[in-house]
Amino acid sequence: MELYIEQLTTLYRIAIAMVLCGIIGFEREQxxxxAGLRTNMIIGGASCLIVSITLPLIDHLEVANATEIVRTDPIRLLQALVVGISFIGxxxxxxxxxxxxxGLTTAATLLFSMGVGIAVAIEQYIIAVGVTLIILFVNFIVRKLSFKFTNKDRTSRNGINEKE
Known part of the structure; x- marks a missing residue:
């Protein structure tokens, strides 16, 4: 029964990561x-999933007595996530x-969504919510201020003229 509770907890964490990253992606979608709503949600959820299954994987390797053959290093997992998400970005x-x-800001936002997913996976909920709010501030408020002070006109992908 405890195993099922752990798995449901992992699903709960993934859902939280996807909701937070969906909020980030919604701003990009608008x-x-x-890379908008769905892409950010999937990246955040996948990052949370991969980090969340690391500890059970290490435990599985120990039970299978494979720890002498396979060395585990959670930091390498994070490095792989950064490389993979950077490729998508x-x-x-x-x-x-x-x-x-x-597309540079969108690529950086995807990397940020990965970080949110990782934060949720390791139960750093305050950090995850806080950085979600911070990236929204950067992508919305700072962008508006930047457009205001640079006074450049730009047509976005959706055909709307906006100040750059």
Missing amino acids: LGKP AGTIIKGSGKKIS
């Missing part, structure tokens, strides 16, 4: 960015004509 970066590059 701007018509290539790189796909959102588009180099236009001249020096125009778009």
Whole structure:
């Protein structure tokens, strides 16, 4: 019974990570960015899942007496997540004509969603909620301030003119 409770707790954590990252992704979606609501939700949930199953995997290897063959290092798991999510983020970066590059903020936001998922997986809920609010502040308020002070016009992917 305890095993089922642990698994349900993991599902609960994944759901929390997906909701928080969905909030982040919603902001990107509203701007018509290539990685929006669903992508951020999936990245946050997948990050939480991968980190959450690490400890049971280590326990499984110990029971199978495979710890002499397989060395476990949770930090390597985090490195793999960063590389994998960075690869997905790189796909959102588009180099236009001249020096125009778009998608960098979206790529960085995906990496941030990964961090939210990891924070939830290790039960750092206050940090997860706090950084979700921080990234919303950066992506919404700081973007508005940046547009106001640079006075550049830009047409977003969804065809809406906005101050850049």
